[in-house]
Amino acid sequence: MDLSELLEVAKAERERQKSIRVHCCTSTGCQAANSLTVKRNLENAVEETGLSDRVEVIGVGCMGFCGRGPLVQIDPEDTLYEEVTPEDASSIVAALNEGEGKAVKGDFQHPFFARQMRIVRKHSGKIDPERIEEYIAVGGYQSLYKALYEMSPPQVVEEISKSGLRGRGGGGYPTGLKWATVAKMPGEQKYVICNGDEGDPGAFMDRSVLESDPHLVLEGMAIAGYAVGANHGFIYVRAEYPLAIQRLQKAIQQARKYGILGSQVFDSPFDFKIDIRIGAGAFVCGEETALIQSVEGKRGNPIPRPPYPAESGLWGCPTLINNVETFANISAIIREGADWYASIGTEKSKGTKIFALTGKIRNNGLIEVPMGITLREIVEDMGGGVPDGEVKAVQTGGPSGGCIPASLLDTPVDYDSLTKVGSMMGSGGMVVMDKSTSMVEVAQFYMEFCREESCGKCIPCRAGTVQLYELLDKILKGQATMADLEKLEDLCYMVRDTSLCGLGISAPNPVLSTLRYFKEEYLALLSQESPNGKVLVSH
Template identity: 55%
Template sequence: MQVLVCGGTGCTSSASHQLREALRREIKARGLSSRVRVFKTGCFGFCKLGPLVVVYPGQILYCRVGVPDVREMVERHFAGGKVVERLLYREPATGEKKLRLHDVHFFQAQQRVALRHCGLINPEDVTEYIACGGYFALADVLLHQTPAQVIETVKKSGLRGRGGGGFPTGKKWEMAAAAPGAEKYVVCNADEGDPGAFMDRSILEGDPHSVLEAMAIAGYAIGAAEGYIYVRAEYPIAVERLERAIRQAREQGLLGRRLFNTGFDFDIDLRLGAGAFVCGEETALLRSATGQRGEPRPRPPYPAQCGLWGKPTLLNNVETYANVPAIISRGADWFASMGTENSKGTKVFSLAGKIMNTGLIEVPMGTTLRTIVFNIGGGIPHGRKFKAVQTGGPSGGCIPEAGLDTPVDYDSLRRIGSMMGSGGLIVMDESDCMVDIAKFYLQFSQDESCGQCTPCRVGVKRMTEILERITEGKGEMSDLDELADLAREVKDASLCGLGQTAPNPVLSTLQYFRDEYEAHIRDKRCPAGVCRALLDYVIDEEKCVSCGLCAKNCVARAINGEKKGRPYFIDRQKCLKCGVCAAHCPQEAIYTA
């Protein structure tokens, strides 16, 4: 019997490491060590319900398992052969128990390529990766294919960059291979900075060798002997597992000199980033990797022509590389059979926000937003209504309910004012203010701007100031035209992708939720009840039972009344609009107007 315990960041933060050790101790104490083994894996994807445990044979899925559950699990299931039903997953809509991992609808609707090993193997053991066919693709290209054949396979597959831009991967490899010079580099962009995004982190934590193997294949294809992974230091588990994977690959002769007894040398090292969002832009990343300030530069020349230390450099992101070994092993036609005409294969997304099933998913390109949000994601919790989904992080747009049937691919999202981005999907419901959401993303872009070019440095700040006025009830209708004009100017004139895409949340919310902007300006009202400056807290006299808890917790002493006497009321002149009174009211008698 094999017991797989998730060791991704989400489950680790819920003490899955303590759970693993408790399971091992209890199994040993009961004399079951010879037939029951506990393994650490990467992320299963069902992050909301962690720590997750999957038991083989049977693929029995247990959710929210804690150390107190260990004795019952070992005694009842591992020793007695009976399932612990209270730990099984229940479908939210029906309450129906699901016994096996693939009985859960969240997993049924997915198709895993980049995530093919995550949650199945121990990412800290290279032999498990090899047992699943790992490094066979590298051996095949080194022993049986020319660099040109490898590039042609990647081109034929239709793989496009999964970092956001969607540039054809094979074409980029071809450009790097054709660039003159004997010294070239392969770089992996693992600087994942979008709020709510954790796709690349999960791949590095769950299947680091797939990225190492792909980089070695890329090195052979373009004629490079060195590779670097630029990963943010805020990913300690990913960094630790990458370091271990590189060390193990070297010990097995899978990195280093004369790989597979050929004349090909290739090794990989890490470069840790400090978390600057702008370093996700390729030229800024390459400058940062060499110890310089992370600032973008004009292109051309492109990194494939002049990159790391001025040498031709191939740069792809984590998810792009993770697809490569599977493409080499199973063929370009297999990969191209998935997805749409111009967007082949699958895409990994992180689901976050107001959605039932937060977590990590992988679906074929062309899957609709409706399928992702309501089928895989389980819809909106607490019976609330869907309002919008943000795709592409700070660089993307907010898509309303009318756009839910949009296929998720590069071209379709761009047509409706958003973008694929690296794959973050943040779902919003009726309690979210779209003006406030636009302000949040714009403030993020302003904070993360390197400040090098005036359109981004000054233009984004001016836009943020306008949004702040509007959310404070000081806006005018002319602000909307000024906001749109500024957005277009910043978009057209900024140097790099950060500035060029920073206005997208503003432009999309202006397009689809203009009525909310107008309500903030004309009516001095926030329809979602989010913008504090536009709120008034009111006590419903019919519901108020004069318990006095609201007055007791009001630091501004803005609430008056008589305990067990007449209903309490709020002095609007003193009210700080903090909402503490509403949070403490047992009768829910306090509301915003």
């Protein structure tokens, strides 16, 4: 396939599409709210009303406003319906003729939508993720063609470097620097791995991208393979994401059929194939060396670095690892240029970031916002604040992050600012808490998670997370003293400074951040004991 053939496919697909498209969300969240029945009823209503000559019902990916799902959007009218029931379907279709439906209407001018800037999620909810032709019709795979025929591998690496894109998996490592390191490594065999092992509680950004626009990730991986000299890629996805896996499998088959993956991509000398590896759901496999062990068929335990995967990774070969959202940014950067991407965000945090906004919040779901937006704008404007009362704290970065108090809601959301206040970007989880939330219980919840997910390879994490959990439990039961609180803090630093991998290193963050900003809650739970162990004062 050459460029003219690709453009011909795009033209044919646009001509095939009917004048009115009814988009029904069929992502995991909306499916749980019966959206597949909604879609079927919409199709039946179109057929029964004789509108099938100009109306088609499309199953699409996530539109973002998950708390109001199932969502249905009418294109080109741009009408949105929220919380659609199967019984609403006939009313929505009837409104295509009569102009008014009984279903609950949404508003794309709502701050939840209006404040977003969609780069990665630009086509989510707009195209059928199970048809490659729809992706091609909106410009899909043209960036890969451009890279192969208009740019050399070093030029692609330079473009990614100039864009300022940093890894969206949590660490924030400069993407271009990682690509350049792999590219300069000697050896005929190199690999590209997409880390889709999204394990943070409340996080579903990567799942949504894979379900909604799988070809976007495949294109980013293929461009990366060309840039670093790799001919084989793996997508590592946890088994809890069956819909994402199903759509990825179909997308890979379609891309192979069109000659976009496999041998001689776009009739060029470049070969690139992609396989899927399904993980069992171990949180530690989000760490790159543990992930590599798992892909190789071994137990997913982290190994000491150096050497880093860029030097010696999968089966001892140079390996590039980025997460789903990172690869999903690549096509836009190649298409629009590094300068365009670098103009978005802040000086050190470029582009946009997807967050899963959850917790005690009126408007929950997925948002994509430019770096540098404040927590207050996200929580109060886009999220609508808490249903009752006031915001108490926002947890960013999942089990690896920290709890930021309401007094710091004007903190910009970028890598450096979040680190400065004791939290981190992480993969994009954002949990809002109100005044009724016990911050000590929050710290215990995340510590319990880390305790259960520790692989057990290193003693500081294996034993330290258990002891931290037990100390928190002792505090919550009112049995702890000031000495226990001091021990808790000391143990946090020990686990952080001596653990082997990122799980143990970051596990104490929720405890340390709550001690930093909500220490009075810990103090209120302490008991003061006499030397013989009898309680003298209980707070």
